Amino acid sequence: MEELRGGYRVLFWVVSVLCGVDLLCMASTWLPGAYTVPEWLVIGLCLAMFPAFFVAMTCSLISGAAAQLMGSRNAGRLGSYVLLLPRALKFAYAGAICLAALGVATGAGTAQDTKADASGYYYTYWDRTANPQHSVRVELTEPAYFEALKGQLRIFSAIPAVLLASSSFLVLASASASAGRTGTAPEFL
Structure with missing residues (x-):
């Protein structure tokens, strides 16, 4: 990973740390x-995903990594590039993707747009079978409310984690493509 230099190294570590958090x-x-991590942290990480992914995608387009790795004619290149990654990085990417998939799978069953007010805990849904259609309020117990909130926050953490892991891969591929083009490191692509 000697091709990670300067801004690529900083961006790679920033995106990797965001993914880990x-x-x-x-x-x-x-x-x-009860849920111990504040909701503002999950929302902040979800919002931080957008600029991180945009910068990683821009780097991959500018460096030429996107053209070298994507597309139907280059499917073998992407696979061979993944095989060239260090073993620890392969396990880190696989672990992040598997954990995020498990988070989405376990959060999808319990996640509702839960709300709390003076009358108690509830979620609402749109009843399309009634004539006329209307919103239905479903009352929840306090433990069910916190489980639904945890499922909702689990999904809001898992999806950005996958996009941040993809962003770190794009930054690494961009650094490799740039290093190969400038002749400062061997070409891996």
Whole structure:
């Protein structure tokens, strides 16, 4: 990974750390009891995903990595590039993707747009079978409310984690493509 220099190195580590924090926030939703990580942190990480992914995609377009790795004619190149990654990085990417997939799978069953007010805990849904269609309020107990909230926050952590892991891969591919083009490191692509 000697091709990670300067701005590529900084961007790679920033995106990787954001992905790790996102995965830790998601994993904390599996702990028993109340949700311990503040909601503002999950929302902030979700919002931080957008500029990070945009910058990584821009780097891959500018460096030529996107043209070298994407497309139907280059499917073998993407696979061979993944095989060239260090073993620890392969396991880190596979672990992040598997944890995020598990988070989405376990959060999807319990996630509702839950709300709390003076009358109690509830979620609403649109009843399309009634004539006329109307919104239906479903009352929840306090434990069911916190489980639904945890499922919702689990999904809001898992999806950005996958996009941040993809962003770090794009930054690494961009650094490799740039290093190969400038002749400062061997060409891996």
